[in-house]
Amino acid sequence: CRVRAWDWGVPGGGGHEYRGRLELVGGGWCMSDEAAAHYSPALEQLALGRRFLRQELGGCATPRVAWQIDPFGHSRQLAAIFAQMGYDGLFVGRVDHQDKGTREELRELEMIWRASGSLDPPSADIFTGILPNVYNPPSGFCWDQLCSDPPVVDEDSEENNVDNIVSSFLHIALSQAERYRTNHIIMTMGSDFHYENANLWFKNMDKLITHVNARQANGSRVHVLYSTPSCYLWELHQANLSWSLKTDDFFPYSDGPHQFWTGYFTSRPAFKRYERLSNNFLQICSQLEALAGPVAREGPYGPGDSSVLREAVAVAQHHDAVSGTEKQHVADDYARQLAEGWESCQVLVANALASLGGRKENFVFCNALNISVCPLTETTSRFTLILYNPLGRPVSWPIRLPVNGASYAVTDPQGQPVLSEVSPGCPPPHPGLLFQASAPPLGFSTFKVSRLSRGDPPAPPARPPLSSEPQEIRNEHVRVLFDPLTGHLKEIQNLDKSISLPVFQSFYWYNASVGNDESLQTSGAYIFRPNSSQPIPVSSSKRVPTYLVKNALVQEVHQNFSSWCSQVVRLRVGQPYVELEWTVGPIPVEDGWGKEIISRFETTLQTDGRFYTDSNGRQVLERRRDYRPTWNLSQTEPVAGNYYPVNSRIFIKDKKFQLTVLTDRSQGGSSIFDGSLELMVHRRLLYDDNRGVGEPLVELGANRQGLVVRGRHLVLLDTVESSAERHRLLAQELFMAPYVVLAPGGGSSYGFCPGDSPQTFSPQFSGLRQELPPNVHLLTLAPWGAGTLLLRLEHQFERGESANSSQPVTIDLLTLFSAFAITSLQEMSLGGDLPLDAVSRLVWTPATGTPWGGGGPGSRVTLQPMEIRTFLATVQYQEPGAGVGGA
Structure with a gap:
């Protein structure tokens, strides 16, 4: 390919080589989504694909160019990953229409993207080119059974249109060349679902190439040939030019005024969480397979296989998968594939735990703990809990299990008692057993749980009357105050640093646009467009009903904003952050309006229009309201045009203090006014946004009444200097969370191999x-x-x-x-x-x-x-x- 790419010159009629070359390449699907995906599964997916190509096609098939033509924005972290994987360049299709217009004028559609401020250049530098037509052919040159453009007719016929087609093509080529810097340009040919009848395409492209090149006898300087992105990139490199430098990212993306593709940052929040959990479990599965060796794949529980989940997680990285921009039946199929992967990995995990722990148990995986359902813990009086920690450092992890009893005894791997409590609701009416479980790095700990007496399940606490004294919850690190009149969060105090910050938090909804005189654009799976910049409070009353739960392990304030929106504000013992567990749905739409639900935090911090979001869960980038680093923005959507992807965290700060909110899935977020930040947690829309999904984002859920979603926000208040120490480790702990495996009985065990003695049982293990x-x-x-x-x-x-x-x-x-x-x-x-x-x-x-x-x-x-x-x-x-x- 490279020989062909640079040795293309052919003597022309004037005795000189052709001065230009036009490249035609077929469109293709993109490898991963850059906004809704965390860098870890995206990296694993890319590695899986590269390994497959090398194994099946040999070393010559190793890709040298990244091809990201359809994702709706492009992240700096993924560009850094491409560079460190050895790619020579990256071609992207979609960039903001204002950004592209500016670059066309400056002839800066091709650049060097410096994708890290920490790594020394050029280790994270990658040459990046913006394609002229996203991934479509130029107007008038689409030859597919899905297109209506006329074919090239070159026979002796009155319908012969060669002159017109060639002249039109040469005009397009020369116009495009004015926007690029070298005498080589690239043209994509093809589009979504094209080449199902490839003969139509290639027959017409063959004719086009022949007749365009024949014009050179009459002085044309355009030479056309089939080529590839790698060949084109090589020619750009041979030009030996210096290129403009880009250091920010390509978010948010809009393809026209009022058309910001920022809704998909939150679309399908339940699937986004499932994808995040699936990658978490995949890493645990892979680690245990590596630690236990071959016995994990062929052990006492049957053949275990991590590849099923690995491939399902990889498929979920598609730019219309985790992004939430697929049809409902496709989303259901993605979830089905992930579920099958979980089953296969659970066999492997059971084999590995039996080997590493020297025991064979009837391991139980309670997959419905997120809705407080686990038949084993709810029906048995004695069971064993194994907590596996995938991190390289020890963790203390809160355990919450649905039970049917008033009191339990819990012992740790050394047989020592562990403080436990039975909470009255997890959520009501399910009582929950609470205790803190620790696990060593890259290893597991085993805990025994026994019910002491059947008793009666604890009754829900009485809701206290409205008090004139401030309500509060606190532990040794944090104190949280609530307004006694409204029930809202009022203030957060960091007791370790003697920091206090007024913080008001509540839920609101944006009225989804159905189009107006300015633009017919609606809110949909891709696009976020509120009908007004002012969101509507979820609660119809200024007072939010609350009640408190306090015991030796946890203190909670339960808030009820409406019949479909509630929240638990929680502090656990030893926890240096506030946990907000929100439950939203079914979102009501009987009034005919789609709704986009946000959790908003308001503070007194002087933020000067600035806030900070992560890039795929790794780097942190500064964002400025109504501003873009590389062009003068003409803002048409003051809310949607300031939304950015939040994979792991968003924060605001002044010169002294920083408020950080961590997410348990990808969400859209922003700071719409100084001192505030907000995260969109759920969406339910009644109209399609005409970007390809072809149906509204309704998500009826299992009961066909509307999807209920539960999630967590972790809130950190600290000094600016110390905040990274907190949020970096906490974000990693949230992303690579420990995993619970259960077994019935009191933990009696026997040797894993025949003849082993009971002493081989290891109640605790570390792979480090x-x-x-x-x-x-x-x-x-x-x-x-x-x-x-x-x-x-x-x-x-x-x-x-x-x-x-x-x-x-x-x-x-x-x-x-x-x-x-x-x-x-x-x-x-x-x-x-x-x-x-x-x-x-x-x-x-x-x-x-x-x-x-x-x-x-x-x-x-x-x-x-x-x-x-x-x-x-x-x-x-x-x-x-x-x-x-x-x-």
Whole structure:
């Protein structure tokens, strides 16, 4: 391809080579979604695809160009991932219409995207080109059974249209060339669902190429040929130009005035949560498969297989999957695929736990704990709980199980009693057993639970009368005050830092537009367009009914905003943040209006129009209201035009204090006025937005009455200097949460292998010999082949955001793991499919910038801020029952 790309010159009629080349490439689907997806599953999906291509087609099939033509905006973090995987360039289709118009005038449709402020250039630099027609052919040149453009007629006929078609094409080509910098331009040919009858396309393109090139005998300087993005990119590189530098991202995206594609940041919130949980469980499944070895795949519970869930999670990264812009029956099918993957992985998890723990139990996976349903815990008086922790540091995790009894005894792995409480509602009328369970890094702890007496289930607490004294909940770290007259959140205090901030929080809904005189655009699965910039309070009364629940483990204020919107404000023992558990739905639409529900926080912070959101859960970017860094914005939607994707966190700050809100799924968020931030939690719409889904976003749910969604926001108040130390670790804990496995009975066990004695039972296990430093995250631990594991470590802090945690850190991989011994180690590219020293990228010259120099591999790995390093490890496992890793 490259030979063909640069050795294209053919002597023309004037004795010189042709000065231009036009490339035609077929449109294609995009690999992942950049707004609604967290970087971890997106990275896994890309690695899975690259590995498949290499295995099935050989090394020559390794892609060199990323092709993101249909996602609705493009994130800086994913661009950094593409660069670190070894891609030479990235081509995108959709960018904001104002951005594209400005770049066309400046001839800056092609640029160098510097996708990290922490990594030294050019390790996260990637050449990026914006395609001229998104991914469609130029007007008049669509030859598919779905199109109506006339074909090329070149026979001896009165319908012969060659002259007109060639002249039109040359005009388009020369016009397009005026907007790009070199004498090579690229034209996409094809579109959605095209090439089902490929003969139509290629027959007409063959004719077009022949007749356009024949015009060169009459002085035309346009030469047309079939090509690829890689070939085109090579020609741009050969031009040896310097290119403009971009450092922000491509959000939000609009394809016209009043047409912001910011609704999909929240669309289908239940599926967004399921996708997030599925990736969480996939990482646990992969880790246990790596720690236990082959026995995890062929153990006492049958064949386990992580690939089913891995592929389902990969499919869910499609830009019309996790984004929520698919039809309802397609969303149902995505969920079905994920459910099948869970079943296959649960067999593997059971095999691994039996091997690592030296026991065989009737393991039970309660998949409905999110709705407080678990038949085992509700019907038995004795059971065992195993908590697996996928993080590289120990965790203390709150356990909440539906039970049928008044009191229980809980013991930890050492047989010591654990403080527990039975809460009256989880939610009412289900009583819940509460206790804190700790687990070692990359390992599990086993807890025994016994009902002490049947008794009667605890009665719901009486709701106290309205009090003139401020209501409050508090623990050793945080105090939360509520307005005694309205029941709303009033103030948050960080007791460790003696910080106090007035914070008002409530729920509102935007009235979804059905179109008006300014624009016929409606709100839909893709597009967010409120009918008014002022949202309507969910509660019809200024007073929100509340009641308190307090015990030795948790303090809660239950708020009821309406019959379809409620919230629990919660503080657990030892928890340095406030937990807001919201329940929204079914959203009422009987009044004929679609509704977009937000949770809004109002503070006294002086924010100067600035707020901050994450990029795919990793980098943090500054956002400014009604502002874009690369062009002068003409704002048409003061709310929707300021919404950004929030995968893990959003925060506001002044010179001293910072309020951070973490999410448990991808959502849209903004700061519409100074001192405020808001997150959209749910949407129910009555009209399609005419962007392709072809149906309104209604989501009726299981009972056909409307979808009910429950989620959590974690709220942190801290100093600006200390906030990153909190929100970085908490976000990772929320994303890679521990997982609960249950077993009936009191935990009696026997040896895993025949002949083993009961002493082989390990109530606690850690796959690490020592915990990882807090700024290092074990991003990937997964089988990669016979006797080999793929290992990724990442530095999870950005440069300069923490005095301590933003420093480089060194890890010795050879002494890190306990379940196996590493016998050899090879550093790989980020995709895991190429040795790092085999990666050779094109070097581009930015208009401004500095050269980069990297380091070499070794068993002692040093990680710089935001750096991810990938290794292929050959390992040797200990024999089962050897007690390896017992803690």
